[in-house]
Amino acid sequence: MKEKEKGTSGLLTRRGALVAGAVAVGGVLVARRFPKILPPTCGNVLRAGDSFTYGMQKALLSDRALVKEYRPEDLTSFPATGTTDPGANPKEKELSESYRRLRDAAFADWRLPVGGRVAKPREFSLAELKQFPSRTQITRHSCEEGWSAIGQWTGVPLSALLDAVGVLPSARFVLFTAYDGWIDSIDMLDARHPQTILAYGMNGRDLPIPHGAPIRLRVERQMGYKSMKFLRSVTVTDKFEDGGEKGNIQLGWAWYTGI
Amino acid sequence: MAEGPDQAGSPGGEGHARWVRLSHGIITLSVLILAFSGFEILMVHPRLYWGKAGNDLTPALLELPISRNYKHGGYDKPVPLTERASGPVSANRTYDIFNENGWGRSLHFLAAWFLLLPGLLYLLLGLLGGHFRSHIWPRVRDLAPRQIWGDLVAHLRLRIPAASGGPRYGLLQKCAYSFVIFVAAPLMVATGLTMSPAVTAVFPFLLDFFGGIQSARTIHFFTSAVLLLFVIVHVVMVVRSGFRRQIRAMTVGR
Numbered sequence: 001m002k003e004k005e006k007g008t009s010g011l012l013t014r015r016g017a018l019v020a021g022a023v024a025v026g027g028v029l030v031a032r033r034f035p036k037i038l039p040p041t042c043g044n045v046l047r048a049g050d051s052f053t054y055g056m057q058k059a060l061l062s063d064r065a066l067v068k069e070y071r072p073e074d075l076t077s078f079p080a081t082g083t084t085d086p087g088a089n090p091k092e093k094e095l096s097e098s099y100r101r102l103r104d105a106a107f108a109d110w111r112l113p114v115g116g117r118v119a120k121p122r123e124f125s126l127a128e129l130k131q132f133p134s135r136t137q138i139t140r141h142s143c144e145e146g147w148s149a150i151g152q153w154t155g156v157p158l159s160a161l162l163d164a165v166g167v168l169p170s171a172r173f174v175l176f177t178a179y180d181g182w183i184d185s186i187d188m189l190d191a192r193h194p195q196t197i198l199a200y201g202m203n204g205r206d207l208p209i210p211h212g213a214p215i216r217l218r219v220e221r222q223m224g225y226k227s228m229k230f231l232r233s234v235t236v237t238d239k240f241e242d243g244g245e246k247g248n249i250q251l252g253w254a255w256y257t258g259i
Numbered sequence: 260m261a262e263g264p265d266q267a268g269s270p271g272g273e274g275h276a277r278w279v280r281l282s283h284g285i286i287t288l289s290v291l292i293l294a295f296s297g298f299e300i301l302m303v304h305p306r307l308y309w310g311k312a313g314n315d316l317t318p319a320l321l322e323l324p325i326s327r328n329y330k331h332g333g334y335d336k337p338v339p340l341t342e343r344a345s346g347p348v349s350a351n352r353t354y355d356i357f358n359e360n361g362w363g364r365s366l367h368f369l370a371a372w373f374l375l376l377p378g379l380l381y382l383l384l385g386l387l388g389g390h391f392r393s394h395i396w397p398r399v400r401d402l403a404p405r406q407i408w409g410d411l412v413a414h415l416r417l418r419i420p421a422a423s424g425g426p427r428y429g430l431l432q433k434c435a436y437s438f439v440i441f442v443a444a445p446l447m448v449a450t451g452l453t454m455s456p457a458v459t460a461v462f463p464f465l466l467d468f469f470g471g472i473q474s475a476r477t478i479h480f481f482t483s484a485v486l487l488l489f490v491i492v493h494v495v496m497v498v499r500s501g502f503r504r505q506i507r508a509m510t511v512g513r
Contacts, residue, residue, distance in 0.1 A: 015384070015387050015388055018387065019380070019383060019384065019387070022383070023380075045369070046362055046365035046366055046369060047365070048369075049365055049366075049368060049369030049372070050365050050368070052369075052372065053368050053372070057457050057458075061457055061458065061460070061461045062460075062461050065460040065461040066460060067456060067459070067460040068459065068460075068463050068466055070311070074311060074312075075340070075341065075346070075347050076311075076312045076313075076314070076316075076317055076347050077314065077316035077317055077337070077340065077347040077348045077349065077350075078314070078316070078340055078347065078348075078349050079314050079315050079316055079334070079349070079350060079351075079352055080349055080350065080351045080352065081352045084351040084352070140311065140312055140456075140472065142454070142456055142472060143304075143314075144360050144364060145303045145304045145356070145358060145360065146300065146301070146303060146304030146306075146476065147304050147306070147313060147314035147315065148311075148312040148313060148314065148472050148473060149312050149314050149316075150311065150312045151340075202340070203340050203341045203347070204341065204342070205341075205342075208338075208340075208349065210349060210351050211349065220456065220460075221456050221457045221460050222456060222457070223456070251361070252361040252362060253361045253365075254361075254364065254365050257364075258455060258456060258457030258458075259368055259454075259455040259457065259458070
């Protein structure tokens with residue numbers, strides 16, 4: 001009986017050591033790639049969960065993997081949700097007025113300031129953005145509500161724009177504002193991702209107003225609401241910044257939506 | 260032979276091993292929160308589809324009357340989205356939908372970590388320690404049609420023998436646990452991850468395997484319904500086979 005107990009405890013130790021070893025090795029590998037800067041939780045346990053998911057996805061998944069691209073025959077109908085015309089948005093009077101003026105002049109006077117932690121901040125007109133080498137991709141838009149739609153997007157890779165203004169080495173995030181009052185940011189890995197584009201074309205035509213004219217963002221590895229419509233400005237930042245009271249986190253939504 | 264909990268997770272019919280009780284507790288709590296938040300998420304878009312994409316402007320496989328969003332129809336007139344008049348369309352949504360996904364989604368994923376991490380540890384320990392081999396996995400020679408039929412009839416007549424409060428398990432019991440541990444739970448995790456754009460960027464075969472994000476979502480829903488059925492039957496069996504003893508065996512382990 002004594003010998004059996006000894007044998008059992010030996011097995012237990014070996015199994016315990018195996019499990020502890022596997023967990024420790026996994027933990028070290030994850031910790032090495034876990035992001036150093038996490039979004040603030042504002043004391044909310046759900047936001048802490050979002051941050052954990054963000055860290056784990058960054059630690060475990062490849063930075064550069066491309067999302068699946070579809071064929072032209074895969075295009076589907078596409079609902080326009082949220083703000084469908086900032087020119088008729090009673091919640092944002094000043095922005096609505098400016099958007100109306102731009103829209104009525106076919107966006108000829110629209111300018112996109114790109115600034116913040118960059119060497120040469122400047123503004124881009126729609127024509128100037130179209131002079132950059134373009135990228136066209138047929139991708140799936142996945143809405144947090146549960147639906148999805150496939151569209152073809154043509155635009156400038158954000159990384160080309162960032163190169164043109166010279167991002168400073170300390171920069172970590174890119175913050176966007178929009179004419180519908182939306183403010184949100186993405187990290188530099190998503191900003192530099194080859195499929196992250198500022199789209200001016202949809203399904204081979206100019207981007208329609210309900211889908212974000214004149215320019216919308218496409219962040220293909222996250223949920224649809226990160227692909228902001230009606231872009232107004234781009235700001236590169238060192239610290240985490242998502243618009244404070246007008247940003248997702250304080251409004252009660254996940255900042256990172258890779259899941 | 261009287262002895263303490265053995266390394267296979269069985270204290271010889273006298274309650275469950277500590278690691279079994281602990282993972283059962285965490286996973287039970289996680290599954291309850293997953294079911295609650297999952298239902299909220301489904302309420303926001305109570306339409307299911309099959310294939311790569313699906314939305315209010317495409318036909319549904321199934322529509323569930325579980326929130327005010329059910330067949331709300333709040334859209335402007337559709338306009339073509341390509342040069343082809345019969346091609347895809349766009350329409351502006353005018354209806355103010357029910358949407359509590361701000362907390363619903365985050366709670367779902369937070370709870371999912373408490374399923375995934377203890378679940379993986381449970382699988383590791385169950386495989387290494389022999390718990391699955393000795394107690395969970397049905398023996399091939401027991402899987403004779405006559406035995407299955409006999410056990411089934413006994414269950415349907417609610418002739419449930421008083422439990423010993425831990426393994427050994429009956430034949431149907433083993434089959435049910437094996438199905439949940441090795442089929443349903445992994446399927447829930449896999450179809451859930453197939454809905455993550457960051458995960459499928461790295462593992463696109465998930466989309467191909469399940470036939471698209473919307474097929475994965477539909478399988479996720481039906482599997483959750485099967486798991487709910489399991490939970491109901493499981494609780495009925497616990498009550499019928501000696502509630503106090505069973506609860507003691509799975510909590511304090513005696």
